[in-house]
Amino acid sequence: MRKNRFPLNENEPIKWQVLKQLWPYLLEFKGRVALALLCLVAAKLASIGLPYVLKYTVDSLNGDVEALAIAVPISLIIAYGALRLTNVLLGEVRDTLFGRVTERAMRRLGLKVFNHLHNLDLGFHLNRRTGGLSRDIERGTNGVSFLMRFMVFNIVPTLLEIGLVVILLLIQFGWSFAMIIVVSVISYVMFSMKATDWRTRFVQQMNEADSTTNSRAVDSLLNFETVKYFNNERFEANRYDTDLAGWEKARRKNRLSLFALNGGQASIIALAMTAMMANAAYGVMEGEMTIGDFVLINAFTMQIFMPLNFLGFVYREIRGSLANIQNLFSLLSQKPAIEDKPNATHLSAKQASIRFSNVQFHYQQARPILKGISFEVPSGAKIAVVGESGAGKSTIMKLLFRFYDPTEGGIFINGQDIRELSQHSLRSHIGIVPQDTVLFNTSLVENIRYGNPDASDEEVTHAIKLAHLTQFVESLPDGLDTTVGERGLKLSGGEKQRVAIARALLKGAPIMIFDEATSSLDSQSEQAILGALRDAAKGHTSLVIAHRLSTIVDADTILVLSKGMIAEHGTHETLLAQQGIYNRLWATQQRDSNHEEMGQ
Known part of the structure; x- marks a missing residue:
């Protein structure tokens, strides 16, 4: 059984290769990306300029009182306001420009995954969990947005700002200030990454519990009637509550681990701020620094650690986003069992004949379903297939639609092997009443x-x-x-x-398949619709998979399947005369029908 879940593993390295896979989706708006990055750099330069304007303003205000009217640099105050406004506006412009890029990437990737899922074979979809898969897709596309927003506009700008600030502190105030920042940032980053990696297992458990709970709810609601038939509302509620209990436990562990992460980060920041302020205060007391310098260093330190305060969250989410996006690409990498050949022929016909030639098929090697089926449906003819449950009647329909390929033998339409045809053109020529x-x-x-x-x-x-x-x-x-x-x-x-x-x-379509098409109709409606279907089927090639033998007495040929082989074939009258399997099925159904009429 193939799985469509790709669980995160805290021991796995970060999947940076995903960025290469995302790159083509981001290049659709090259100009916007370049302009957004330009705004990013300009905003950071303005951000670094703010503490300097604040320093000179404070130094001016700390000057001679008599010269205060002249010394107060109104222009500096205005410049401070202008720089702060510029920083905010540049950030908004950047987000607006890059938002279009991110949204288009999410759209392209989401559509590609959606189309790919429809192209995967029936076996994949029979084994999938709808709720869990939908969450994978949702988390993956949202991961694109998060990754772009925080990777491009948080991590990279913060690293750029830290580098510039360290250089400025080293040049202007000496190695001690620069060293405190470097050691503090490295300690903060290392602790955040290690603690976040430790926390990943709890996040993974929470996501798994969330997907399981969602799958359980979707599955139960989709089968609403079945639940009601068997009075199993309490049973379903208990199963759902069991899943919710697992989700609650996972959420509690996640919350406690988050407390540990935030507490450690806060301790490192507090120590760094204290060390920087003590060093600056000593410099002021020694006359080596001004009050403005003290304010400048305080502003720089706060400005650096404010974005780093979210590093644990951002690192975990980026790691998770990369893994979730990789899940989507893993879905895209899954190859369907049924694929068109590179030179597949496009079928185009108003009339069609069908031929099964020694068709053998099994879902599992140890359990063959069809064992060398051969028959032909001439253009415009009506062929019926009957037999006990499990004889392979519906499998014939699935093979004709090419949901699966025969293990041996071939299926032909107008003499063309359907494996040589494009799936789209093949299915466009077949109508079905399931x-x-x-x-x-x-x-x-x-x-x-x-x-x-x-x-x-x-x-x-x-x-x-x-x-x-x-x-x-x-x-x-x-x-x-x-x-x-x-x-x-x-x-x-x-x-x-x-x-x-x-x-x-x-x-x-020129080919019509009726798979127990009247099984849910009463006898009066059945006969009325059968008459309409006979008229509608004229000029069409019809394959009828039937349980009620009364609905196929007018078939040109009736195939009786037994244990994966054609045991009998012929018209209704011919098969009755053979006194075989068909005759016994007919007698049983007639007897049951008479009992039903007597019961009424």
Whole structure:
């Protein structure tokens, strides 16, 4: 079973290679990126200039009182305000410019993952956890935004500012001030990284608990009817609460570890600030420094440690963002089991014939499903496939759609091996009415039009008429605008299958597959729709997978599957005369039908 979860491991190195994979998404707006970086550098220069303006202002105010009116440099005060405003405005312009780049990268990456997931094979989607996968995608795309915002506008500018400040302190005030800053910053960074790496396990546990809880809730709500059928509301609530308890425990551990991280960071900052202020105060007392210098050093120290105060959070989030983005790229790196060949042919035909040639297939090596199936469906013919549950009837449909490829043998449409055709063109030639009809939580007309989004209103109305949906639509207060509910929950089984029939007819494909298409209909509706389907199927190649034998008595050929092989084939009358499997199935269903009528 393939997994679609990529858990974080605190022992793994940071995935910096993700930046290379993101780079193409950022180059779409090269000019914006360059201008944003220019604003970033200008803002930092203005930020470094602020403490100097403050120093000269304080020194001027600390001068001769009689000359105060002249000494107070109003221009410096104005310059201080102008620099602070410039710093803020440059930051806003930078964020606005780069915001477009980040949002476009999120959009491109999100769309690419969405399309890729639709291109992955059925096996992947049968094994996936919908809720957990959706959280992976959400965290990955949000990780792009966080990474760009904090990596480009927090970490890099802070390192640039620290470097400039250390150089200025070394030149102007000597090695002691520069050394305190260097040692403090290195200690702070090392402690934050080590503590954050230690905390990662708790963050990972919290994310896993969050995904598990979300998956449990989504799975339970999607199966709402099943829960009600078996009175298992309390059972589902207990399972959900168990997951929530795990989430609560993980959150508590995460919170306590955060306290340890923040406490250590605060201690380092406090020691650094104390050392810098004591050193500056000594310099003032010795007459080597002015009060303005004291204010300058205090401002520089606070200015450096303020952004570093969030380093643990930013480092963890950047690490997590890189891992979450890598999860998306890991999804993108998964190769579908079914892929088009480089020179795949585009199928284009108004009529189609189908041929299965010695088709063998298994989902698991030890359990073969089809064992050398061979049959042909001439263009315009109607072939029915019947047999006991597990005989391989629905597998034939999945192979024809090329959800899987045969283990041995081949499937041909108009003499072309479907493995040589593009999947899109192949599936565009096949319409299907599935046994389990799943509808989108939109209006009735949108669900019908899904068979052909470009169909006209007249074509939709015609399909509704053929599916005998007209009377039902007219009985609804909102008509075709009625919302069907999630997975069509507001419609009965028969109503959902009529919608599916209308949707398949609207597609207008030359090949029609009916997989137990009338299994949820009452006998009267069934016969009415069967008549409509017979008319609609004229000129189409039809493959009917049936349980009710009464629905396929008019088939040109009936294939009886047994243990993965064709045990019998022929018309309804021919098979009855053979007194074999089909005859026994027919007799059993007729007897059951008579019992039902007598019971009524």
